Amino acid sequence: MPTAAEMLQAEFGSFADVVRAHAAERPDAGAIATVDRKLSFAELDAYGDLIAVGLQRDGVPQGEAVAICGLNGWAYAALWLGILRAGAVVAPLAQSSTPEALALMIEDCGSRLFFADRAIADTVDIPAGVTFVPLDEEAGFEAWLPEAGATPKPVAIDPGDAFNIIYSSGTTGTPKGIVHSHLMRWRHVTAYGGLLFTPQTVSLQSTPLYSNTTLVNFLPCLGNGGKSVLMKKFDAREFLTLSEAEGVTTAMLVPVQYKRLLAEPDFDSFDLSAYQMKFCTSAPFAADLKADILKRWPGGLVEFYGMTEGGGSCALRAHEFPDKLHTVGQPMPGHDIRLIDEDGKEVPQGGIGEVVGRSGTIMKGYHNRPEQTRATHWHDAEGNLYIRTGDVGRFDEDGFLQLMDRTKDMIISGGFNIYPSDLEAIVIEHPEVEEVAVIGVASEQWGESPVGVVVGPSDAEAVKVWANERLGKTQRLAAVHIVDELPRSAIGKVLKRELRESLNL
Template sequence: MTKLDPYRYLEQPFGQLADLINAHAVNQPDRIALDDGVEKLNWSETAAQVNRIAAQLQADGLQKGQAVAILGTTTIRYALVYLGTIVAGGCAAPLTTSATPKQLANMARDSGAMHLFIDGVKRAELLESGLELPPLNHIMMDAEEPDAPLMFDWMAAEGATPADPKTGPKDPYNIIYSSGTTGTPKGIVHSRQMRWYQMAVGENSGYGKPGQVSLFSTPLYSNTTLGIFVATMAYGGTAVLMRKFDCQRWLELAQAHRATHTMLVPVQYQRLMDFEGFDDYDLSTFTHKYCTSAPFSAELKAEVIKRMPGGLIEVYSMTEGGVVCILLAHAHPDKLHTVGVAWGGSEVITVDEELQQLPPGEMGELVGRSQTMMSG
């Protein structure tokens, strides 16, 4: 069998995450792929467990494009289920942990999932709510329950591999539930092609270089996190997962793991800047720091650029896609009051109240389309 070169493979217009995961297991079996502070897996172990999950999902009757619901704390086990769902040909449906039991039940029902991977705390909340829950196969991510097996007991036997699900660019990759301003969570479907664009971000992103380590402190159910998580996995990097953000712990992990990449929201950057011992930690290995999800003031950007090594990239967009702008803040210190320019492959214009395009310099509403738009 020809040895797959992940970097050449990622230059293709479209490809499969499964091929990349298996290639990393062959090319760098001992490199750490996932680390959540409690458990740690190298690429060989990660690929084996992802394939066992995928094989069992298929054995259970999962259809191509069918959702698999996931609800719980961000851990290695959560990441394995997410990846296993994609490899099986399914559609990952990570559910927001802050949602009410009624919202969670509605999201699970709306997704069309037949499996719900869940941890003990969230399952207890759902069962105690007294709601009529959709008929899902509950699989525990942390501890076995009398009526719900532990995922390691449920998954296929060691050495199992899934059948090729024959997924294409238009098949669904994940459903992200967003409540927006209505309070009613709505499912945003991303295609496999959309995520491929995010995986194959290229050498300028720093992904794929030796020693690339991404530190994650936002939850895996968030599109904020997934954008760089999928790229980290695609290029065979190391993902360090935090269950909950804490300034001191984040700084300790960044220093200990020699982190190169991270994604933080503005309030996290503010807390780090305000943390008394911030300057005592060695963050010199950072090359790329990302930010999105909320307004990011010019003053805070300037302070982050001054005090934190590596580039600072602001992403201005929506989970639904459409308008996508990128600001390389470190390269444009005179433009920190802006959200940058349209991302490659995107088109952004301003329109007036009659939806007529406005000339440069005129204030209006932003309208856009991009390669990372939702399906439908």
């Protein structure tokens, strides 16, 4: 068996295999740490085997999805390894989704098992034929596992095999699962191996394990032999305390988390000197916030701009380019970013256009959604595939990308994507609502928050309460405004920019 270091030099490898190699070489090294449990690489590897055996025992074939939904924890982390070792596909679901949405996602991914926290599972009408396994009850989870020492049947992993399905919208609407291949994830694991991620890395995960934001930090950390410290939920003081106690060297955070951390009255009293690098992604990142982080928090700061769907990504090494904090950086090595106009033609240098990107990390597609997959595609004159982002930007004279606006109306709240059309589909069901538009407004706490604008009702607060009872936790409306009519274009499209301006939002 090759060493872990040799595996990580290869063009392609198996995540489950490289974790096994780390376990063989450094069995007692820490792999996972939570407030109530620590797993060495040997222990994590053993759990990976048992989970894989359990899946094979229960008839889960290679290539079938397995659904997980719960707060971060050691069992959740071990499930990632075990599912992949069985050759199955990880389908991590957002616990903030509505029960109806979770049922739809379980059905859409085709999982025959549902690993979930008890409080979540008790609210979901789990589809017929699906077996629930408690994720947060150690006795129940251990009872599902085979006897210690069992080993799974080996499976061969091809680069194009599906690694995970990540659902981009945890709503009561039609779920849309983004499928990533093993090759795409392997490239994530090896991209910064030996540089940003090493066996000495201690990475603190404070965002959920169903989010790609977390996974692009969690997977490379374990894959390169580092220790991953998991928080069940983000709490600013707990984050700072853990950072100091564990000697954390790196973390991936969303902008609102950075803002809350720096707002802690005694932030500067914590010893964060072990930090080597900090990352940020998922939402607009204010230049003044970046500057404050550089001033007060040791280690470098890198902002990533990209999509869960993959395509092209940019990186801003803020500590190296303090005069470019208003941008999202330059295209990463091997990433080709271009700008196109409304007709799909490339804009000239210095022009403004929709961002499209191409790289070795592009999703396989949306699960069971071929038409929606094709809608994300753009091809250059040579026929090369690019992914459309829906974002509008321009490159400055130094090749740094500055985002101008979003062609999509997506709202990013606390690092989570919220799709107005999903919220509108719920609000319009209110018996008094004749028309509705949902827009994003600036929020000190969340970055952006969804606000509803409706025609028909007389009591805005009543509509808000009614809607929020039916929406997921991250989707809830911050306010509802009542208007006589929605501004529309000649072809009937709601003009949300005019609506925002008229309401001074």
